[in-house]
Amino acid sequence: MTLSTRPGWQRLFSGRDSAKKRFVALAVIPLILFMAFWTVFPLLWGSALAFFDYSPRRMGGFLGFGGENAFVGLQNFQKMLDFSSDAPLEVQQFHIGVKITLLFVALVVPLNLLVTLPLAFMIESVNGRFKGIFRTLFFLPVLAPSVGVAIMWGYVFHPQRGLLNAILGSAAGKLVAINWTGDPSLVVAGIPVALFAVIVAYLWQDLGYNMIIFIAALQGIPQSIKDAARIDGANSWQLLTRIIIPLLMPTILLTAVLTMISAFQVFDIVQVMTDGGPKGQTQVLLLNIYNYAFRYQKMGWAAAVSIVMFLMILSISLVQTRLLRTEWEY
Amino acid sequence: MMTMLSRPHRRFRLNFAYFILIPASLIALLPFLWMILGSFKTGREIRQIPPTFFPQQFTLDNYQRVLTDKDLPLGIFYRNSAIVALANVAQVLFTSSLFGYIFAKFEFRGKKVLFWFIMSLMMIPHQMTMIPGYLILAKLGLINNLLGLILPAAVDAFGIFLFRQFALAIPNELLDAARVDGADEFYIFRRIALPQMGPALATFGMLTFMFNWNAYLWPLIVLTEKNVRTLPIILTWFSNRMVGNDHLTMAASVLVILPVLFVFLLVQRWIVEGITLSGLKG
Numbered sequence: 001m002t003l004s005t006r007p008g009w010q011r012l013f014s015g016r017d018s019a020k021k022r023f024v025a026l027a028v029i030p031l032i033l034f035m036a037f038w039t040v041f042p043l044l045w046g047s048a049l050a051f052f053d054y055s056p057r058r059m060g061g062f063l064g065f066g067g068e069n070a071f072v073g074l075q076n077f078q079k080m081l082d083f084s085s086d087a088p089l090e091v092q093q094f095h096i097g098v099k100i101t102l103l104f105v106a107l108v109v110p111l112n113l114l115v116t117l118p119l120a121f122m123i124e125s126v127n128g129r130f131k132g133i134f135r136t137l138f139f140l141p142v143l144a145p146s147v148g149v150a151i152m153w154g155y156v157f158h159p160q161r162g163l164l165n166a167i168l169g170s171a172a173g174k175l176v177a178i179n180w181t182g183d184p185s186l187v188v189a190g191i192p193v194a195l196f197a198v199i200v201a202y203l204w205q206d207l208g209y210n211m212i213i214f215i216a217a218l219q220g221i222p223q224s225i226k227d228a229a230r231i232d233g234a235n236s237w238q239l240l241t242r243i244i245i246p247l248l249m250p251t252i253l254l255t256a257v258l259t260m261i262s263a264f265q266v267f268d269i270v271q272v273m274t275d276g277g278p279k280g281q282t283q284v285l286l287l288n289i290y291n292y293a294f295r296y297q298k299m300g301w302a303a304a305v306s307i308v309m310f311l312m313i314l315s316i317s318l319v320q321t322r323l324l325r326t327e328w329e330y
Numbered sequence: 331m332m333t334m335l336s337r338p339h340r341r342f343r344l345n346f347a348y349f350i351l352i353p354a355s356l357i358a359l360l361p362f363l364w365m366i367l368g369s370f371k372t373g374r375e376i377r378q379i380p381p382t383f384f385p386q387q388f389t390l391d392n393y394q395r396v397l398t399d400k401d402l403p404l405g406i407f408y409r410n411s412a413i414v415a416l417a418n419v420a421q422v423l424f425t426s427s428l429f430g431y432i433f434a435k436f437e438f439r440g441k442k443v444l445f446w447f448i449m450s451l452m453m454i455p456h457q458m459t460m461i462p463g464y465l466i467l468a469k470l471g472l473i474n475n476l477l478g479l480i481l482p483a484a485v486d487a488f489g490i491f492l493f494r495q496f497a498l499a500i501p502n503e504l505l506d507a508a509r510v511d512g513a514d515e516f517y518i519f520r521r522i523a524l525p526q527m528g529p530a531l532a533t534f535g536m537l538t539f540m541f542n543w544n545a546y547l548w549p550l551i552v553l554t555e556k557n558v559r560t561l562p563i564i565l566t567w568f569s570n571r572m573v574g575n576d577h578l579t580m581a582a583s584v585l586v587i588l589p590v591l592f593v594f595l596l597v598q599r600w601i602v603e604g605i606t607l608s609g610l611k612g
Contacts, residue, residue, distance in 0.1 A: 019509075019514065019515055020436060020515060021438070022515075023436075023514075023515035023516060023519075024432055024436050024438045025438075027428055027429065027432055028429075028432065028438065028444070031425075031429060031444075031485065032444070034484060034485055035447075035448070035451075035485065038459075038463075038466075038481075038482045038484075038485075039451055039454075039459065041462075041466075042458075042459040042462035042463050042466060043454070043458060043459060043462075045462035045465070045466075046458055046459060046461055046462040049461060049462065056465065056468070063465075064465070119351075119354075122346075122347035122350060122351055123347075123351065125347050126347050126348065126351065130348075134351050134355055135602075136595065136598060137355040137358060137359060138354075138355060138358055139598065139602070140358075140359075140362070140591070140595070141358070142605075143540065143591055143594040143595065143598070143601065144544070144587055144591055145543070145544035145546070145561070145562045145565075145586075145587060146544060146546060146562075147544075147546050147562040147563075147565050147566055148562075148565065148583055148586065148587040149361075151365075151565065151566070151569050151579065151583050152361040152362065152364070152365045152583070153361055154569075155361075155364055155365060155368065155576060155580070156360070156361055156364060158576075160379050161376065161377065161378075161379065161381045161576060162381070163360065163361075163364045163381070163383075165380075166380050166381050166383070169380050170380070175379070175380060204358065204361070209605060212602050212605055212606060213605065213606055216606040261455075264455075265455055265456075265457065267546070267547050268546040268547065268562075271546075272566050272569075286457055286547075289457060289460075290547070290551075293460070293461050293464075294464070294551055299461050299465075302461060303461050303462075306457050306458055306460070306461065307458075309455070309457065310454065310455060310457075310458050313453075313455050314453065317453040
């Protein structure tokens with residue numbers, strides 16, 4: 001060990017490029033220490049927590065492990081596979097969390113692309129002066145805090161004083177009092193209406209993000225390619241489906257993956273708008289983790305759920321690196 | 331000839347697009363509008379069923395009540411949010427540019443491994459370190475301390491990646507010329523490399539500021555006492571306390587959201603650029 005490291009250290013501070021080496025060492029060593037303390041150590045600690053029945057309220061040994069925080073091995077993970085109706089409450093909540101999160105992601109990603117792509121095409125097609133105005137209007141919600149977005153939409157969906165019911169009411173000519181975010185019996189095609197309400201608010205904030213990415217990608221397509229296709233007799237539809245969309249495909253794929261990853265981690269809007277309700281119909285996984293870790297202080301269990309969620313996101317991220325491989329060549 | 335070819339097509343799409351874009355953008359603005367209009371309604375009008383759209387009795391009372399509410403010292407919360415956001419912008423810009431530059435322009439042992447290690451950290455979602463991160467802060471006594479939002483945020487993996495891309499474009503001759511003149515390495519970084527990365531600093535700085543200003547989950551965990559909280563957490567606290575007094579919550583939301591939204595709008599160009607970079611490059 002010493003034999004192999006010592007020459008390295010000597011080389012670091014002497015020789016031809018000693019100034020360069022000193023500079024690098026002075027910067028990189030703190031970086032490594034920082035990463036070790038704030039990233040590697042928490043990752044290890046967090047992973048270890050998943051194998052204990054850990055609560056910060058109880059006494060334990062080193063890092064709170066052992067003592068009253070008993071080692072439970074793989075029990076937390078085994079419990080997750082208990083699909084029976086008398087499974088512990090946290091397990092049932094976990095299953096709801098997984099289901100709702102997958103439902104949320106499965107709805108958000110296609111809906112997002114179905115709106116943002118045409119939106120980007122349309123905005124790109126309008127006159128230069130108005131292009132900026134439209135882009136800004138649709139981009140505005142991205143800049144707002146998600147908490148504010150949730151509060152604003154809460155007032156749109158409010159059962160008595162909400163804008164949506166007021167509009168529906170004036171169209172129907174009578175009082176409409178649909179409790180969009182609070183009535184568990186409202187379910188359409190197996191999907192709770194409250195989840196739709198949350199998705200509307202989430203999409204409203206998130207759309208501008210992908211929209212500007214698609215606009216940038218569209219602007220990156222050289223005019224000469226489009227003109228060449230026109231000279232060859234392509235009509236607008238052919239130009240769009242045969243030239244533009246295939247050229248955008250890498251961006252579309254990447255954007256879909258990034259949208260998916262962030263949708264998996266939805267928290268703010270759900271927590272403020274419904275706090276998981278009604279009856280757990282909007283209880284996404286991260287809200288579930290937050291509740292168990294910080295409201296009920298069952299951190300061991302919450303850490304185990306975090307790992308499962310991480311693995312779900314990791315499998316998507318691996319697809320992402322595939323897509324990004326050329327960009328990341330070192 | 332080319333313009334003649336594309337013109338009729340463009341005019342057709344132009345009309346069609348306006349037909350959809352104008353109503354869609356008005357709908358997109360409705361939630362903002364509903365909140366702003368509500369903030370000028372009286373308490374009686376806000377509870378009226380069915381609700382009114384435009385305030386029938388325009389009032390500024392709600393703003394006065396929110397601004398004089400002793401339980402809601404907005405100045406303190408604005409200050410807290412500003413401290414966290416500015417400190418994080420400063421340190422993240424420093425570390426990202428420095429390490430981006432080092433990974434682009436220097437050779438050292440283990441560089442490849444370290445770079446890939448940092449890049450792989452980009453893929454680990456924040457909630458993996460959320461619970462142990464909280465426990466570490468608790469052990470350090472930094473719960474309910476703004477430092478809890480600042481210390482763990484000093485290094486940003488995506489920032490390093492981004493600045494490395496920019497630093498690669500700096501000509502080596504420029505750096506070597508300064509070395510021949512006897513400049514020390516930190517001087518070269520600060521005076522020669524950093525100015526070359528100006529656009530990246532503006533873009534990534536704005537993005538980091540916005541991200542920190544709007545952050546919710548981590549501040550919610552770290553800041554549990556009222557007066558150390560940042561704006562997003564205090565806004566939900568206020569709206570939960572004011573259930574039924576929508577006119578007051580709406581006024582408070584306007585005061586919390588709109589001023590900074592306006593500033594973000596002014597620097598929109600950089601934010602858009604930053605998101606485009608992050609979207610296209612990962």
